[in-house]
Amino acid sequence: MELSFTPEDRAFQKDVQDFIAAHLTPTLARGQALTPSVFSEPEISGPWHRLLHTRGWVAPAWPQQYGGTGWTPAQRWIFETECARAGAPSLSPMGVRMVGPLIIGFGSEAQKAYYLPRMLSGEDYWCQGYSEPGSGSDLASLKTRAVRDGDHYVINGTKIWTTHAHHANRMFALVRTADTPRKQDGISFILIDMTLPGITIRPIHTIGGDHEVNQVFFDDVQVPVSDRVGEENKGWTYGKYLLEFERGGGMNAARLRSRFDNVSRLARGEATGPAIDDPDIARRMAEIDVDIDALDMIELRIMSDLQTGQNPGAVSSLLKLRASEIQQAVTRLGVDVIGYDALYWEPLRPLYALNEPAAIPENELTVVPEYLNRRAYTIFGGTSEVQRDIIAKNMLGL
Numbered sequence: 001m002e003l004s005f006t007p008e009d010r011a012f013q014k015d016v017q018d019f020i021a022a023h024l025t026p027t028l029a030r031g032q033a034l035t036p037s038v039f040s041e042p043e044i045s046g047p048w049h050r051l052l053h054t055r056g057w058v059a060p061a062w063p064q065q066y067g068g069t070g071w072t073p074a075q076r077w078i079f080e081t082e083c084a085r086a087g088a089p090s091l092s093p094m095g096v097r098m099v100g101p102l103i104i105g106f107g108s109e110a111q112k113a114y115y116l117p118r119m120l121s122g123e124d125y126w127c128q129g130y131s132e133p134g135s136g137s138d139l140a141s142l143k144t145r146a147v148r149d150g151d152h153y154v155i156n157g158t159k160i161w162t163t164h165a166h167h168a169n170r171m172f173a174l175v176r177t178a179d180t181p182r183k184q185d186g187i188s189f190i191l192i193d194m195t196l197p198g199i200t201i202r203p204i205h206t207i208g209g210d211h212e213v214n215q216v217f218f219d220d221v222q223v224p225v226s227d228r229v230g231e232e233n234k235g236w237t238y239g240k241y242l243l244e245f246e247r248g249g250g251m252n253a254a255r256l257r258s259r260f261d262n263v264s265r266l267a268r269g270e271a272t273g274p275a276i277d278d279p280d281i282a283r284r285m286a287e288i289d290v291d292i293d294a295l296d297m298i299e300l301r302i303m304s305d306l307q308t309g310q311n312p313g314a315v316s317s318l319l320k321l322r323a324s325e326i327q328q329a330v331t332r333l334g335v336d337v338i339g340y341d342a343l344y345w346e347p348l349r350p351l352y353a354l355n356e357p358a359a360i361p362e363n364e365l366t367v368v369p370e371y372l373n374r375r376a377y378t379i380f381g382g383t384s385e386v387q388r389d390i391i392a393k394n395m396l397g398l
């Protein structure tokens with residue numbers, strides 16, 4: 001693995017820095033800085049997505065024929081790192097990073113022609129309809145049913161924990177199309193227009209005061225059969241393929257680094273006194289620092305090994321596991337660094353939505369909301385126990 005940059009890479013880096021300097025407004029940067037979550041609200045991510053689209057930079061991981069950038073792994077790394085350093089909005093992964101590669105890999109030509117350009121432009125905003133009450137880790141037990149009626153499926157059931165369903169106009173979902181002895185064999189993968197009659201969305205407010213997740217109900221929702229991806233009853237295979245992109249298709253280290261830098265500044269006493277004098281805090285900081293560097297190298301190496309658009313395989317579980325554990329270590333450290341100040345906090349979104357000044361010092365503002373939000377990182381996308389199972393079976397051969 002060649003870790004030094006070529007003159008072309010340096011020129012590319014300058015190009016990215018110039019683009020960010022010219023387009024990242026203070027409002028977008030503040031919106032991202034006050035985002036406790038994995039990706040920002042559409043009012044923050046949407047304008048940035050459209051700016052990247054005008055430059056052709058929305059889908060670095062796609063093959064060029066579908067709108068990918070054609071970048072080398074080093075250029076992709078540079079782009080992600082520069083965006084993270086500058087605090088550019090993090091885009092929703094559910095379209096471009098998750099269902100995009102699935103449609104490229106298994107969709108019909110009509111689906112590719114219709115959905116991919118809308119994904120690139122940001123016209124469609126996607127959510128993921130996998131989990132159901134009682135069907136999370138045991139996803140194959142899902143019960144939302146799609147019954148064929150001529151050239152439509154009639155869908156009834158419910159999905160839960162659906163992130164940003166209240167913003168989305170599209171959902172990709174796993175639905176039951178047959179009752180088979182092996183539950184996995186009766187599932188299909190379907191694309192659903194969220195504006196169709198019969199869909200109800202109920203908000204779920206989480207511990208940090210955020211409205212990110214929802215329960216979605218389907219009552220006789222009619223979806224054209226042409227919106228099924230791939231073969232009927234083969235959805236389990238497609239669903240698992242997509243999960244590889246969800247868990248391992250992104251680069252987390254650069255954003256983690258900028259979150260850690262905030263906590264480090266607090267620990268060095270800029271606002272609260274030198275928490276770093278506490279040997280436990282100092283040791284944890286050193287460990288996290290090394291862990292982020294290691295994750296960075298693993299992500300770069302895996303990306304370098306893959307063809308553009310290729311699925312990462314079981315190593316995605318390893319990446320997801322490590323990234324989520326480090327996320328939690330960083331945010332736990334943040335809370336311990338600010339000590340009693342952590343007792344007073346407020347949800348972030350209303351502040352940036354209204355562009356309000358905060359009652360809490362700006363550099364401590366995100367600490368508790370991020371800590372609370374990150375509790376979910378070892379749950380969504382498959383729990384850590386599930387990832388360890390996959391690593392044990394598929395990587396260690398146990």
Ligand SMILES: Cc1cc2nc3c(=O)[nH]c(=O)nc-3n(C[C@H](O)[C@H](O)[C@H](O)COP(=O)(O)OP(=O)(O)OC[C@H]3O[C@@H](n4cnc5c(N)ncnc54)[C@H](O)[C@@H]3O)c2cc1C
Pocket residue numbers: 127128129130131132134135136137138160161162163164213376379380381382383384385386389
């Ligand atoms: C913030 C958030 C956002 C989410 N967003 C989405 C979304 O957009 N779309 C979507 O479809 N889903 C989403 N989810 C759902 C998520 O994928 C599930 O919560 C997750 O898969 C766990 O399922 P569960 O909640 O039913 O827990 P359960 O499966 O009931 O697990 C409970 C506990 O038992 C453990 N466990 C279960 N089975 C095993 C096993 N075989 N071996 C060892 N331990 C086991 C689990 O690790 C966990 O600790 C989201 C969840 C959260 C919290």
